[in-house]
Amino acid sequence: MADMRVTLCGVELKNPVIPASGTFGFGREYDEIYDISRLGGVATKGLTLLPRLGNPTPRIAESHGVILNAVGLQNPGVEHFIEHDLAWLKGKTRVIANVAGSTLAEYGEICARLEGLVDFIELNISCPNVKCGGMTFGVKPESIREVTAVAKKNCPRTPLIVKLSPNVESIPANARAAEEGGADCISLVNTFTGLAIDIERRRPILFNNTGGVSGAGIKPIAVRMVYEAAKAVKLPIVGMGGITSAEDAVEFLMAGATAVQVGTANFTDTRASLAIAEGLNDWCDRHLVSRVSELTGTLKLN
Numbered sequence: 001m002a003d004m005r006v007t008l009c010g011v012e013l014k015n016p017v018i019p020a021s022g023t024f025g026f027g028r029e030y031d032e033i034y035d036i037s038r039l040g041g042v043a044t045k046g047l048t049l050l051p052r053l054g055n056p057t058p059r060i061a062e063s064h065g066v067i068l069n070a071v072g073l074q075n076p077g078v079e080h081f082i083e084h085d086l087a088w089l090k091g092k093t094r095v096i097a098n099v100a101g102s103t104l105a106e107y108g109e110i111c112a113r114l115e116g117l118v119d120f121i122e123l124n125i126s127c128p129n130v131k132c133g134g135m136t137f138g139v140k141p142e143s144i145r146e147v148t149a150v151a152k153k154n155c156p157r158t159p160l161i162v163k164l165s166p167n168v169e170s171i172p173a174n175a176r177a178a179e180e181g182g183a184d185c186i187s188l189v190n191t192f193t194g195l196a197i198d199i200e201r202r203r204p205i206l207f208n209n210t211g212g213v214s215g216a217g218i219k220p221i222a223v224r225m226v227y228e229a230a231k232a233v234k235l236p237i238v239g240m241g242g243i244t245s246a247e248d249a250v251e252f253l254m255a256g257a258t259a260v261q262v263g264t265a266n267f268t269d270t271r272a273s274l275a276i277a278e279g280l281n282d283w284c285d286r287h288l289v290s291r292v293s294e295l296t297g298t299l300k301l302n
């Protein structure tokens with residue numbers, strides 16, 4: 001049996017597979033299907049200081065190999081999470097609290113509230129589905145540096161993961177900006193902005209008009225972006241985007257990721273994250289890889 005443990009920012013995960021933010025709630029519903037303590041961690045739904053109802057429906061549109069979503073950060077607010085979900089989740093696995101804000105001050109406040117309570121804070125500066133906040137902070141290197149610095153100042157003891165948007169000019173420049181701002185780790189990718197049209201009505205399918213594209217179809221673009229980010233910074237990388245199998249996860253590790261997140265695949269197969277974690281172990285055994293961490297960054301270009 002391969003050693004599946006990985007260390008991310010000094011924190012040990014029992015394996016490198018983490019359900020991605022927004023596709024796993026806070027883990028409770030999935031824990032009724034399988035024991036989520038078998039996962040490396042759980043990335044929570046994006047938390048904001050106050051509860052949010054999100055966007056009106058329709059909020060999800062299916063297409064070939066991908067979905068579009070415009071949920072709009074529906075969540076019960078950080079206080080509700082701390083009171084009702086955090087202790088339960090911490091008893092199971094590593095907790096990655098995904099957070100968002102509308103202003104720099106809000107990003108600072110929510111990080112301060114979670115400081116020392118969770119294993120990691122993942123800064124969502126890349127949500128394409130909210131008018132305030134979200135992607136406005138995550139497009140230009142200057143604002144990425146600034147929001148990262150504010151967040152880190154407010155959570156000096158908690159490892160800070162900055163989640164990058166793929167809807168940008170330069171992944172290397174943005175990864176470096178996060179590193180300069182004081183990030184401890186980088187995760188990518190969030191969703192790609194897309195548009196799905198109901199041709200009978202000649203209108204967008206989603207109420208929000210545009211939505212974020214995720215799922216199997218985005219994988220090659222995400223792998224390329226993870227590779228670029230890994231080359232640009234010294235920080236560890238958490239890779240995601242279209243992972244549906246253990247072999248997909250191996251691609252992200254070889255491209256430079258230390259751990260991976262599984263998003264949309266949890267919707268098509270509720271056991272996907274667990275199957276990928278177990279499949280990764282089998283893959284390592286079949287390929288005589290004694291430690292999964294040996295795979296990180298082993299891609300050799302032609």
Ligand SMILES: Cc1cc2nc3c(=O)[nH]c(=O)nc-3n(C[C@H](O)[C@H](O)[C@H](O)COP(=O)(O)O)c2cc1C
Pocket residue numbers: 020021022023045046047069071073098124127163189190191213214215216218240241242243261262263264265
């Ligand atoms: C319905 C839905 C909701 C999401 N909500 C969040 C969120 O709250 N915060 C965040 O950082 N990313 C969110 N994401 C993005 C995912 O965490 C992930 O970055 C993206 O879906 C790419 O991975 P995938 O192709 O495996 O789904 C959401 C994605 C989906 C499909």
